[in-house]
Amino acid sequence: MKFPKPYILKQIAQLISCKFIGTEDFPVLGMNEIHVVEPGDIVFVDHPKYYDKALNSAATIILINKEVECPKGKALLISDDPFRDFNKLTNHFKPFKSSNSQISSSAKIGKNTIIQPNCFIGNHVEIGDNCIIHSNVSIYDNTIIGNHVEIHAGAVLGSSAFYYKNRPSGFDQLKSGGRVIIKNHVDIGAACTIDRGVTGDTTIKEGTKIDNQVQVGHDTVIGKKCLIASQVGIAGCVVIEDEVTIWGQVGITSAITIGKRAVISAKSGVSKSLEGGKSYFGIPADDFRSKYKEIASIRKIPEILEKLKQNDKK
Numbered sequence: 001m002k003f004p005k006p007y008i009l010k011q012i013a014q015l016i017s018c019k020f021i022g023t024e025d026f027p028v029l030g031m032n033e034i035h036v037v038e039p040g041d042i043v044f045v046d047h048p049k050y051y052d053k054a055l056n057s058a059a060t061i062i063l064i065n066k067e068v069e070c071p072k073g074k075a076l077l078i079s080d081d082p083f084r085d086f087n088k089l090t091n092h093f094k095p096f097k098s099s100n101s102q103i104s105s106s107a108k109i110g111k112n113t114i115i116q117p118n119c120f121i122g123n124h125v126e127i128g129d130n131c132i133i134h135s136n137v138s139i140y141d142n143t144i145i146g147n148h149v150e151i152h153a154g155a156v157l158g159s160s161a162f163y164y165k166n167r168p169s170g171f172d173q174l175k176s177g178g179r180v181i182i183k184n185h186v187d188i189g190a191a192c193t194i195d196r197g198v199t200g201d202t203t204i205k206e207g208t209k210i211d212n213q214v215q216v217g218h219d220t221v222i223g224k225k226c227l228i229a230s231q232v233g234i235a236g237c238v239v240i241e242d243e244v245t246i247w248g249q250v251g252i253t254s255a256i257t258i259g260k261r262a263v264i265s266a267k268s269g270v271s272k273s274l275e276g277g278k279s280y281f282g283i284p285a286d287d288f289r290s291k292y293k294e295i296a297s298i299r300k301i302p303e304i305l306e307k308l309k310q311n312d313k314k
Contacts (some may be wrong), residue, residue, distance in 0.1 A: 001177050001199040002030040003093055009061065009075050012042070015092055016085040021067070022075025028061055031089055033219065035237055035255065036200040042089070044082040083165050087175045090199070094177030097123050097141065110147065122158070128184070140196065146184035152212070154191040157182070161198045161218030161236060174198055176218065183207075189214065189230070198236075205242075217254065229266070241276060250285075263288075 010024035029040030034050075037043045037059035044063040045054035054062050055071055063077040063085060070076050079085045103109075103121040110129035115121065120138045127133070128147035137151050140158025151157070157180045164171040178197025182188070183205045189212035196202055197219040204216070207225040214228055217236035222228070224242040232246050235254035240246075244258050247266040258264070259276020269283035279288035286294075 001032060001090075001094065003028070009077075012061070012089070013077060016077070016079065016088050018085060019067075019078040020075060021070050021078065022061075026061070026075040030199075031086070031093075032059070032199045033197075033237070034059070036219065042077070042086075044086040046082040083172065083174065090175040090177040094175075099123055099141075104141075116153075134190075140180070143180045143182070143196070145182045146186070146206075148185045149182055149187070151188045152190040152192075155188050156193045157188075158196045159193060161195050163198060163218065163236065178202065178219065183224075186210070192216070195236070211248075223260070244276075 007028045008024060009020050009022050009026035009028055012028050013020040027040060028042060031042040034043050034054060034057050037057050039058060039060050041059045042061040042063055043054050043057055043059035045051055046065045051068065054064065060074045061077060062074065063079055063082045065079055065082050067078050099122055102119065104123045104125065106123050107121045107125040109115065109127050110131065112129055113127055113131040115133045116135040118136045119133055122139055122141040124141055125139050125143045127145045128149065130147055131145060131149045133151050134153040136154050138156045143158045160176040161174065163174040165174065176196050176198050178199050179201045180194050180196050181201045181203045185207045186204050187209045189210055191212055192210055192214045194202060194216040195218040200219050202216060202218055202220055204222045205224045208222055210228045211230040213231050215233045217234055217238065219236055220234055220238040222240045223244065226240060226243060227245045229246060229248040231249045234252045237255040238252055239257040241258060241260040243261045245263045247264060249267045250264050250270065252270040256270065256273040258274050261277050262274050263279040264270060264285060265279065265281040265288065268281055268285040271284040274280055274285065280286060281288045282291040
């Protein structure tokens with residue numbers, strides 16, 4: 001998430017009432033999660049396990065809960081609770097704004113686009129030309145939709161990320177200030193749910209087709225010409241490359257990559273990154289042929305045990 005204008009370190013420190021290390025005019029251009037940070041961004045870290053990763057990331061401002069040596073060319077914001085203060089910044093730069101109409105006056109709707117009854121189109125939404133938005137679709141603020149897109153009934157685009165910190169008082173949600181971006185010629189099935197990015201974008205690229213009842217997590221990027229069947233669940237920060245096929249009821253864990261033209265069979269559980277150009281099956285998902293050989297071997301276990309019993313009797 002880029003700020004509407006450049007800020008300096010002192011201004012950001014004042015917004016969240018924290019100490020800073022670095023020159024007070026150090027430039028601050030935005031804020032992001034660690035997998036998408038760029039120079040000028042703030043990243044937060046609140047556990048020693050991840051200090052090195054944050055300090056050595058592309059981010060040049062680190063919001064951290066301990067005073068550590070500041071890497072050259074970077075600045076620190078010292079906070080007793082970086083999670084809380086990251087939320088403060090999100091609320092400041094991307095506050096929730098209510099809408100009192102079904103289609104916000106700030107929304108932009110392209111030529112020949114049809115919006116069926118009972119849809120909600122939020123603030124600053126952009127929808128391109130020749131789209132069809134079927135009834136009861138909810139499109140949250142700042143979503144961008146390309147041309148020739150069809151979204152079927154009951155779909156929700158832009159809901160909050162499922163991202164929580166467990167505190168003694170209960171779960172504390174990380175606020176979502178990102179967007180959903182849908183490129184041209186994408187179809188989205190009925191009752192699909194696509195979460196917006198925490199600070200970046202959840203993106204579905206050109207020509208991808210998504211069946212009914214699919215969940216896409218925050219900051220996930222789905223490539224061009226992918227096919228995703230019903231009841232697939234995709235966690236946050238996943239990268240699915242071009243022309244991937246995912247069949248029904250597949251579950252995909254967070255922060256992994258699925259390579260170009262991979263095929264994942266129904267009911268598989270994906271717990272690690274998968275190489276492109278191969279077919280996968282099972283829990284955990286593995287190479288299709290290897291998995292079926294494994295299943296065939298398991299089926300032979302009773303026969304092997306029976307032979308062992310017979311040998312023992314002899």
